[in-house]
Amino acid sequence: MPSETSVVASVAKELFIGGKWTGATGGKTFEVRDPATGEVLCQVADASPADGVAALDAAVAAQKSWANHPPRERGEILRRAYEQLMARVDELALLMTLEMGKPLAEARGEIAYAAEFFRWFAEEAVRIDGGYATAPNGTGRFLVAKQPVGPALLITPWNFPMAMGTRKIGPAVAAGCTMVIKPAAQTPLSMLALAQILADAGLPEGVLNVLTTTNSGGVMEPLIRDGRARKLSFTGSTAVGRKLLEQCAEKVVNTSMELGGNAPFLVFEDADLDAAVDGAMQAKMRNIGEACTAANRFYVQRGVAEEFARRMTERMAAQPIGRGTEDGVIVGPLIDEAAVTKVSGLVDDAKQRGARVLTGGSVVEGPGNFYQPTVLADVPTDARMANEEIFGPVAPISVFDTEDEALELANDTEYGLVSYLYTSDVKRALRVAERLEAGMIGLNQGIVSNPAAPFGGVKQSGLGREGGTVGIEEFLETKYIAVAL
Structure with a gap:
């Protein structure tokens, strides 16, 4: 090197x-x-x-x-x-x-x-x-x-x-x-x-x-x-x-x-939960969450919501933080102080509106622009992070009951770059993929980018x-x- x-x-x-x-x-x-x-x-x-x-x-x-x-x-x-x-x-x-x-x-x-x-x-x-x-x-x-x-x-x-x-x-x-x-x-x-x-x-x-x-x-x-x-x-x-x-x-x-982007990540009760959590970590934490394709909103069906949140929290809490040149580091710094301020403000806003912090939720003290990997539960739809790109290592989780409700939540945004969907039901997979208002769909996978595939979005x-x-x-x-x- x-x-x-x-x-x-x-x-x-x-x-x-x-x-x-x-x-x-x-x-x-x-x-x-x-x-x-x-x-x-x-x-x-x-x-x-x-x-x-x-x-x-x-x-x-x-x-x-x-x-x-x-x-x-x-x-x-x-x-x-x-x-x-x-x-x-x-x-x-x-x-x-x-x-x-x-x-x-x-x-x-x-x-x-x-x-x-x-x-x-x-x-x-x-x-x-x-x-x-x-x-x-x-x-x-x-x-x-x-x-x-x-x-x-x-x-x-x-x-x-x-x-x-x-x-x-x-x-x-x-x-x-x-x-x-x-x-x-x-x-x-x-x-x-x-x-x-x-x-x-x-x-x-x-x-x-x-x-x-x-x-x-x-x-x-x-x-x-x-x-x-x-x-x-x-x-x-x-x-x-x-x-x-x-x-x-x-x-x-x-x-x-x-x-x-304002990518939704949908997890249905019939999903392979191990695969869903793996995909969620990829979709959320690639590039420290600083990606337009990053999962911005996690919607999990009620029957698996508690277990998904538990596993996600465990994985996020274990992510080593530090300078990217150090061995074993997975979470590096955000790009600048303004990015830290934005992420911190979005988390604080969600907390004030009733969201619960399952892990993280704070700026890392010391030199550099670091923010803790964070999982939030019970994030209300009127929270700022439900409508703005987070661009940081924060995973807000909300619960849904029906397929129609999940789609309504997912499509309730001016953005339409990418959506993620986890289910084992082939018919549901095609139904939901066709109804999601996005230019790209990650179906049972957390990364969509590929030079051989068309990359782009709809709406704004x-x-x-x-x-x-x-x-x-x-x-x-x-x-x-x-x-x-």
């Missing part, structure tokens, strides 16, 4: 524009901190609006030649980047743990997951298809072509700093789109490392441009309103997504939005899909050519 100092030192700390590393205008920088200790890891270039324009200029200049680049070669670039990611798992995982906090084992898992998007879209690059058909009246032909949508703006969150990048960059590269990507200010190092990996893999200058900045709106809004970028792909909160959609409306920019959880055979479509336009014979 490389040292922490050497891993941080190995990453460029500048902006990546037009294939060159460059400082921000005026030399401005910002601090990147270790959320487990609060210590400063390094200083990174803080892009200005002028830097943003320079990045877009580079992407626009490279678009024509990149769109004409042979699909096979685009795929080979992604394949080489995949191989580099897999060869450097330990180094990149440590970098991620230092800037984001997740335990090393999870960070290694994310690097492998991130790499799979490159492998998947390397294969999709040569499978962009079109069509040829006879007009119904027989007098002409229809040709259908798929072409790159054009320069794309990509905005990624801090919770999966490598995978959210590859999930967007992979299909954009495969489709022939140039990009300007802005990672979250809390976790810029993983994206900067990824930019160098892609450059080393042969990605031409100007195809990928990276802006690190603390002024997200000031830098990105002018690029959205500029009109030359023809695609925006955003992963983040629904509140920010709404603002970005308003900005995109002016120039009718093509958008993909992967927004917030987003627009479009990432991954799977449809993921590349988000970066393609359909052109119809009418031919008279």
Whole structure:
């Protein structure tokens, strides 16, 4: 395992524009901190609006030649980047743990997951298809072509700093789109490392441009309103997504939005309870609960509710807490102080409304942004955490009696990203899965994410899909050519 100092030192700390590393205008920088200790890891270039324009200029200049680049070669670039990611798992995982906090084992898992998007879209690059058909009246032909949508703006969150990048960059590269990507200010190092990996893999200058900045709106809004970028792909909160959609409306920019979630986790009396608890731990505690797919509300049928809560409490109470680089740690720190304050506030609100704390329920004293793994029982439907993303290691449990009641509770939200369902009844499984208002369903499993499957939500959880055979479509336009014979 490389040292922490050497891993941080190995990453460029500048902006990546037009294939060159460059400082921000005026030399401005910002601090990147270790959320487990609060210590400063390094200083990174803080892009200005002028830097943003320079990045877009580079992407626009490279678009024509990149769109004409042979699909096979685009795929080979992604394949080489995949191989580099897999060869450097330990180094990149440590970098991620230092800037984001997740335990090393999870960070290694994310690097492998991130790499799979490159492998998947390397294969999709040569499978962009079109069509040829006879007009119904027989007098002409229809040709259908798929072409790159054009320069794309990509905005990624801090919770999966490598995978959210590859999930967007992979299909954009495969489709022939140039990009300007802005990672979250809390976790810029993983994206900067990824930019160098892609450059080393042969990605031409100007195809990928990276802006690190603390002024997200000031830098990105002018690029959205500029009109030359023809695609925006955003992963983040629904509140920010709404603002970005308003900005995109002016120039009718093509958008993909992967927004917030409020995932219900349903456990019926006929479920395999051991499997349900295992799935609940996966769905709740992956990434310390800081995931849009995290189970946010646990609804358990009355006959097994007490036993499920007992087992869940036992499992949550036994989770080792600490810095993600330490052996055996499962629960790392939350991303920053604001995250701790939010989680603490949601728990306090639920307690005031009558919820019972079965384990946890408090901030961990000392350095770092830690919160105890927490299980709450009897959480009322008017509690804030029943309607807001918790984004932390808190499992609120409520009881239901009937299937209809469970569905009413599960669907009573503006969000619709993912829902989880545990039952041994095949008919019930299909009935409930079809009635759940979500873009993804975890049926007797606690993890749904897979690069080969479409990822996305309904209602206010987003627009479009990432991954799977449809993921590349988000970066393609359909052109119809009418031919008279």
